[in-house]
Amino acid sequence: MLAYHNSQDSFYRNPFGAVPVGENVLIRLSVSSSLKVKRAILRLWKDNEIKIEMRLAKTDKDFFIYEAYASCSTLGLLWYYFIIETYDKTYYYCNNDEQLGGEGVLRDSFGNSYQITVYDKNYKTPDWFKEAIVYQIFVDRFYNGNEDKRIPYRENALFHSNWYETPLYKEDEKSGVYEPKDFFGGNLLGVIKKLNYLRELGISAIYFNPIFKANSNHKYDTGDYSRIDPMFGNNEVFERLCSIAKTMGIRIILDGVFNHTGSDSIYFNKYGRYDSIGAFQSKDSPYFKWYKFIDYPNIYESWWGFDTLPNVNELEESYMDFIIRNDDSICKIWIKKxxxxxxxxxxxxxxxxxxxxxxxxxxxxxxxxxxxxxxxxDASNKESYGKKREYLLGHELDSVMNYPFRNMVIDYILYKKSAKDFKRRILSLYENYPKESFFSLLNLLGSHDVIRILTVLGEAPPESSLSKGERAEYKLPLSGREIAKKRLKLAVLIQMTFPGTPCIYYGDEAGVEGYSDPFNRRTYPWGYEDLNILCYYKKMTRIRNSFDFLKTGEFIPFDYNEDVFGFIRYIENNTDVFNNRMENGIAVILINRSKDKDYKVTIDLRKKKVSRLYDLLNYNNKIKLKDGKLTAVLHPLEGKILSSKQCYPSKKGKRDGYLF
Structure with missing residues (x-):
């Protein structure tokens, strides 16, 4: 090894990861003495190039250690690599080909740069959200709270008489475009009636898919931002839901669709169904400037070419006033409600x-x-429309939907990536994200936009190999479902013990299967839940909610071998990663993805001064450490949570499925 730098090793880069503006970052590089170095240069780039000659800090017979400070004086991304000039040639030490940070590569020409995220020192995300478990609800498919199960009439809609039917995939006869206009009748009253269920599940926040008045069942074609859709209830029911949920420790998060509206809306009114002068109807409409017409009125910009979703000009003053600036603006009024x-x-x-x-x-x-x-x-370096975005610098978002997490878990469990790859990919996010956002990431396994997690883990045939009809009817065979359930338990174990905020997509905890839209939006199977999966979810949420160190404790991931991935969560000195006062504790999480191999794992915990741990998924069995080393046997498709503290079952015991 002629040169070495590891951006995730505090010796080579200190402090680790993203830094607040004004911080100086110490950066070191080791170079083999055999290279006969003339000078080593730290090459920085933000708005322009800066080259800093590095100081020779330490020498021995094999390696020279060079160091320099990178000044992080402005918000944004700072990039760096190294130039090593010898008396014979010039080398470049750069980020690896996958751009994951950590160990780099020595090259004859410059390559990928390392990233330092520089954020606002006052950046703060809500503490309650870091500690929450979120439940995502697609309202039409969750529960109908009407006593007579009535579904309000809607023109040109299809109504299912059987709650357990498969969602329809119906295309418009003329355009061939899918029309999401079949309804099952779920509503906000149904959510109110199921709040006790959600509380027993360990939920502390609900994220709703859109609930404002709209023509479709998914409501991403907003018709009126100021009204709850009549099929879901009304504004008063929403306020009642928020009030009751609050008393139960459950918060409500709304879905805001502000890049486009529906063509069938107060604002566009293409079909004249609203008592308003829409932009489609007249250039004198108060909403005309909101939209981007190419050939008025029939040709206009729309989201991904769907003419039912006309794009808006978000920076149009009247639109900004309506959504943001007015005292009764949309973003404010619903928070007030x-x-x-x-x-x-x-x-x-x-x-x-x-x-x-x-x-x-x-x-x-x-x-x-x-x-x-x-x-x-990766939201820290996301580029859209030719521009690096600024989501997580402290002035825009608190959190993002963590689809990279979902991909990592699936790729690892299904043998697409090794445990080492999992560790490298998650460390890359940890390195790139400010801690405030990393510990607030919405860690999801499923959503309304992806195939159901159970279907994925059962290795169902690719969607492209099946017709729409075949996808609608597909169910995992018994053998596939059984291995999918075992894998799901591993995925949920990771999700509930990881830094960030776990998010459960409604029905995943009940064993719902399904390919992508609309089949991933089946109704919740009330009365037909897979109780084995449901009990496991309840057990895992109980564990998550019981310990501070699983929420905002330190995080150390490791790979034991190709199959075994693990990480350590801990709090010492009653202080979490945000310097908040929290209860001490430690947990070692171990995952064996292999379907047929046992592994004996030994972890050195001498620095943590732990003498015993409890196996939380195996009746709190006590495990004594020998000379500070933990030894555990992992059976095929087994995960363990080995904690310094015990977790006790709820008072409801067996009925709730907390069988320790």
Missing amino acids: GAKGWRLDVVDEIPDEFLKEFRRAVKDVDSDAVIIGEVWE
Whole structure:
């Protein structure tokens, strides 16, 4: 090894990870003495190039250690690599080909740079959200709370008479475009009636898919931002829901769709169904400037070409006033009615200027409200429309939907990536995200936009190999479902013990299967839940909610071998990663993805001064450490939570499924 730098090793980069503006970061590079170095240069880039000659800090017969300080004086991303000049040639030490940080590569020409995220030193995300477990509800498919199960009439809609039917995939006869207009009747009253269920499940926040008046069943085609859709209830029912949920320790998060509206809306009114002068009807409409017409009125910009979803100009003054600035603006009024935050749809298509104002307006009403963005990649360096985004620098979002986490878990469990790959990928996020956002990430396994997690883990045939009809009817065979359930338990174990905020997509805890939209939006199977899965979820949420160290404790991931992934969560000196006073404790989480191999794992915990641990998933069995070393046997598809503290069953005992 002729040169070495590891951005995730505090010797080579200190402090670790993202830093507040004004911080100086110590950066070191080891170079083999055989290279006969003339000088080593730290090459930095933000708005321009800066080259810093590194100081020779230490020498021995094999390696020279060079160091320099990187000044992080402005918000944004700071990039660096190393130039090593010898008397014979010039080398470049750069980030690895996957751009994951950590160990780099020595090259003959420059390559990928390392990233330092520089954020606002006052950046703060809500503490309650870091400690929450979120439950995502697609309202039409959750529960009908009407005593007679009546579904309000809607023109051109299809109504299911049987709650347990499969959602329809119906295309318009003329356009061939899928029309999401079949309804099952779930509503907000149904959510109110199931709040006790959610509390028993360990939930402390609900994230709703859109609930404002709209024509479709998914409501991403907003018709009126100021009204709850009549099929779901009304504004008074929403306020009642927020009030009752609050008394039960459950907060409500709304889905904000501000990149586009529906063509069938007060604002566009393409079909004349509203008592308003919409932008489609007249250039004199108060909403005309909101939209981007190409050839008025029939040709206009729309989201991904769907003419039912006309794009808005988010920075149009009257639109900004309506959504953000007015005293009764949409972002404020729903917080005042009881919501505790917003999830922003397709946030990569919303300008930074809009997001900054949106954050200020929401936080002015409730500084503890949460703002989550829909981002599918590493949000720290996300680029959209040729611009690096500023989501997590302290002026826009608190959190994002952590789809990278979902991908990591699936790839690891299904043998697509090794345990080492899992560790490297999660450390990359940890390194790139400010701690405030990393410990607030919405860690999901399922959502309304992806195939149900159980279907994925059962290795169902690729969607492309099946017709729509075959996808609608597909169920995992018994053998596939059994292994999927075992894998799901591993995935949930990881999710509930990971830094960040776990999010359960409704029905995943009951064993619902399904390919992507609309089949991942089946109804919750009340009365037909898979109780084995449900009991496991309850057990895991109880463990999560019981210990501070599983929420905001330190996080050390490791790979034991190709199959065994693990991590340690701990709090020492009654202080968590945010310097908040919390209860001490430690847990070692171990996962064996192998279907047929046992592994004997030994972990050195001498530095943690632990003498015994309890196996929380095996009746709190006591495990004594020998000379500070933990030894445990992992059977195929087994996960363990070995904790310094015991977790006790609820008073309801067996009925709740807490069988320790």
